[in-house]
Amino acid sequence: MSDKAPWITYRPELKVLDCTVRDGGLMNDHQFDDTFVKAVYQTCIDAGIDYMEIGYKNSDKQFSRDQFGAWKFCDEEDMRRVVGGHDADNTGLKLTAMADAGKSDWKTQIIPADQSVLSMIRVACYVHQIPEAIDMLHHCHEMGYETACNIMAISGVQEPEIDQALEVLAPTPAQVIVIVDSFGSLYREQIDYLYRKYEKALEGTGKEIGIHAHNNMQLAFANTIEAIILGCNRADSTLDGFGRGAGNCPTELLIGFLKNPKFKLKPIIDMLQQHVLPLKKNVDWGPNIAYNLTGKYNRHPRSAMQWLAGETPEDYTAFYDQFVSDI
Amino acid sequence: MSDKAPWITYRPELKVLDCTVRDGGLMNDHQFDDTFVKAVYQTCIDAGIDYMEIGYKNSDKQFSRDQFGAWKFCDEEDMRRVVGGHDADNTGLKLTAMADAGKSDWKTQIIPADQSVLSMIRVACYVHQIPEAIDMLHHCHEMGYETACNIMAISGVQEPEIDQALEVLAPTPAQVIVIVDSFGSLYREQIDYLYRKYEKALEGTGKEIGIHAHNNMQLAFANTIEAIILGCNRADSTLDGFGRGAGNCPTELLIGFLKNPKFKLKPIIDMLQQHVLPLKKNVDWGPNIAYNLTGKYNRHPRSAMQWLAGETPEDYTAFYDQFVSDI
Numbered sequence: 155m156s157d158k159a160p161w162i163t164y165r166p167e168l169k170v171l172d173c174t175v176r177d178g179g180l181m182n183d184h185q186f187d188d189t190f191v192k193a194v195y196q197t198c199i200d201a202g203i204d205y206m207e208i209g210y211k212n213s214d215k216q217f218s219r220d221q222f223g224a225w226k227f228c229d230e231e232d233m234r235r236v237v238g239g240h241d242a243d244n245t246g247l248k249l250t251a252m253a254d255a256g257k258s259d260w261k262t263q264i265i266p267a268d269q270s271v272l273s274m275i276r277v278a279c280y281v282h283q284i285p286e287a288i289d290m291l292h293h294c295h296e297m298g299y300e301t302a303c304n305i306m307a308i309s310g311v312q313e314p315e316i317d318q319a320l321e322v323l324a325p326t327p328a329q330v331i332v333i334v335d336s337f338g339s340l341y342r343e344q345i346d347y348l349y350r351k352y353e354k355a356l357e358g359t360g361k362e363i364g365i366h367a368h369n370n371m372q373l374a375f376a377n378t379i380e381a382i383i384l385g386c387n388r389a390d391s392t393l394d395g396f397g398r399g400a401g402n403c404p405t406e407l408l409i410g411f412l413k414n415p416k417f418k419l420k421p422i423i424d425m426l427q428q429h430v431l432p433l434k435k436n437v438d439w440g441p442n443i444a445y446n447l448t449g450k451y452n453r454h455p456r457s458a459m460q461w462l463a464g465e466t467p468e469d470y471t472a473f474y475d476q477f478v479s480d481i
Numbered sequence: 482m483s484d485k486a487p488w489i490t491y492r493p494e495l496k497v498l499d500c501t502v503r504d505g506g507l508m509n510d511h512q513f514d515d516t517f518v519k520a521v522y523q524t525c526i527d528a529g530i531d532y533m534e535i536g537y538k539n540s541d542k543q544f545s546r547d548q549f550g551a552w553k554f555c556d557e558e559d560m561r562r563v564v565g566g567h568d569a570d571n572t573g574l575k576l577t578a579m580a581d582a583g584k585s586d587w588k589t590q591i592i593p594a595d596q597s598v599l600s601m602i603r604v605a606c607y608v609h610q611i612p613e614a615i616d617m618l619h620h621c622h623e624m625g626y627e628t629a630c631n632i633m634a635i636s637g638v639q640e641p642e643i644d645q646a647l648e649v650l651a652p653t654p655a656q657v658i659v660i661v662d663s664f665g666s667l668y669r670e671q672i673d674y675l676y677r678k679y680e681k682a683l684e685g686t687g688k689e690i691g692i693h694a695h696n697n698m699q700l701a702f703a704n705t706i707e708a709i710i711l712g713c714n715r716a717d718s719t720l721d722g723f724g725r726g727a728g729n730c731p732t733e734l735l736i737g738f739l740k741n742p743k744f745k746l747k748p749i750i751d752m753l754q755q756h757v758l759p760l761k762k763n764v765d766w767g768p769n770i771a772y773n774l775t776g777k778y779n780r781h782p783r784s785a786m787q788w789l790a791g792e793t794p795e796d797y798t799a800f801y802d803q804f805v806s807d808i
Contacts, residue, residue, distance in 0.1 A: 159670075161670045341738065342669075343710065344488065371738075372696075372699050372731070372734060373702065375698065375700065376669065407773060410774075411698075419801075427798045428798075443750065446731075447750075450738075468758060469754065470758075471755075474746075
């Protein structure tokens with residue numbers, strides 16, 4: 155490719171995964187009504203998005219069905235109520251669900267792919283759960299699914315552990331290994347560093363590298379672009395960045411950036427207008443000072459979320475004092 | 482410098498310019514009360530910020546003193562009312578004002594630097610105003626000021642014009658030439674491209690390159706970091722990104738990123754808490770869908786600002802339809 159202005163060209167193999175329902179659902183215990191999930195589904199199809207992550211495959215022994223909505227579990231009948239007899243070939247959209255190591259009854263709850271509307275299972279784990287994640291990847295692969303592994307909270311993992319994790323993931327059937335900045339704590343040079351590490355470790359395996367960024371420091375979109383520039387072909391995003399705390403890389407910005415003409419922005423704008431902004435009146439997400447701080451200090455956003463749900467959410471000075479003294 | 486993890490080191494020559502009052506003032510006709518401006522001033526000192534841009538040196542023949550506040554004009558007595566007999570050496574803070582080509586009575590309104598609290602005049606111009614800007618730079622330099630030139634709206638300027646502008650600016654006394662992404666339209670590869678162009682054109686002149694980013698696509702902070710990584714030593718920012726439309730690179734994120742221990746974050750958090758968030762209850766800024774679109778399409782945000790001030794600000798679908806059809 156010429157280096158005159160590569161940013162106006164595109165790589166056809168670059169695929170976008172919208173995880174609005176899965177990751178955004180962490181904000182409302184996955185209590186979406188069917189209308190919303192259907193609208194996300196139709197928007198993904200209309201916008202040319204490649205994958206829609208419709209929820210978690212989590213254990214109903216660990217998570218109560220009274221408290222959590224259908225998209226915490228992704229039972230086949232719930233998905234089919236929304237997507238009917240979904241056809242990935244005709245729609246150009248593949249459906250995926252995420253299964254957490256340690257939180258999923260994956261041996262019993264994942265049915266064979268040819269009986270499911272799902273095309274892919276993404277296995278999420280912390281680095282100490284890699285052994286279970288590998289078992290899950292093999293199992294899901296044998297059930298006929300595409301598979302990916304999202305090693306979460308990577309900004310808090312030390313070098314030899316990342317190296318070890320990549321070494322043991324390299325021979326698994328996972329098609330994608332995703333760099334997950336759960337704390338929204340990575341600056342662009344760190345994205346570069348990690349990307350090159352993943353690239354080197356996975357060289358020759360045919361695996362793609364993915365990026366899943368959070369917006370604590372208003373860098374989710376920028377870091378996603380950065381990974382894409384380096385060669386990342388799987389990018390995660392959510393509508394309006396809907397997601398826990400500061401949220402995610404906004405799908406509308408990512409689709410606006412990508413030059414593949416198959417991607418369409420208008421359906422996303424319509425969806426934001428009709429369904430996401432109304433949701434935002436009741437559920438609060440997006441960067442603010444408290445998340446800036448947890449991101450900068452490479453911490454889970456939970457202390458900021460607790461603060462913001464408390465009695466003095468706008469007393470950022472007090473949050474700063476408490477947070478920094480706790481570090 | 483070692484390349485192990487350069488992001489935890491710093492360049493002592495990297496200087497931050499907070500232009501909250503100058504650029505943010507475009508949102509309220511520079512009608513700040515003295516308390517606010519004093520608080521910004523004290524925050525800049527306490528936080529170790531290098532330059533505070535206190536306003537414009539604009540013409541009161543063109544801009545009514547009834548409509549516009551003191552910081553549109555930066556008369557010496559107004560500045561002294563707030564900063565007293567400001568001492569740049571003792572405080573570590575230099576004050577600067579911006580003079581626009583075509584909007585300033587610079588021949589008569591700029592007093593000698595040794596009679597002013599200002600240390601620097603930044604000349605802002607569009608590319609077709611470069612000849613006047615050069616006259617202004619010489620004049621301000623002869624009056625004893627540090628000088629900088631901000632070529633605005635650079636994302637809309639064609640290549641030979643940028644090259645020509647840099648060629649004629651190279652021999653001027655301006656110490657800094659600032660890359661100004663007025664439309665918040667540049668992606669990281671374009672920042673790289675422009676930075677390298679400026680760097681090459683200014684090689685051997687001793688001039689620094691600055692960055693002034695807008696946040697239409699949530700990239701202001703990321704693009705500022707990007708320029709810094711490339712060698713930029715002058716970065717503009719505003720508190721909470723306060724600025725026209727989508728706003729600017731947030732000072733708190735920039736100071737949080739920089740590793741020079743002279744920079745302190747806490748005074749900025751206090752300032753946000755006490756003065757900026759209350760202001761935000763009456764003045765609206767920050768990225769949203771309409772600004773995303775003007776940024777993506779490399780247009781002035783004015784159409785989005787008009788829309789958002791109109792009767793159906795949240796009808797982004799209608800804005801999209803009108804905006805895209807007007808392009």
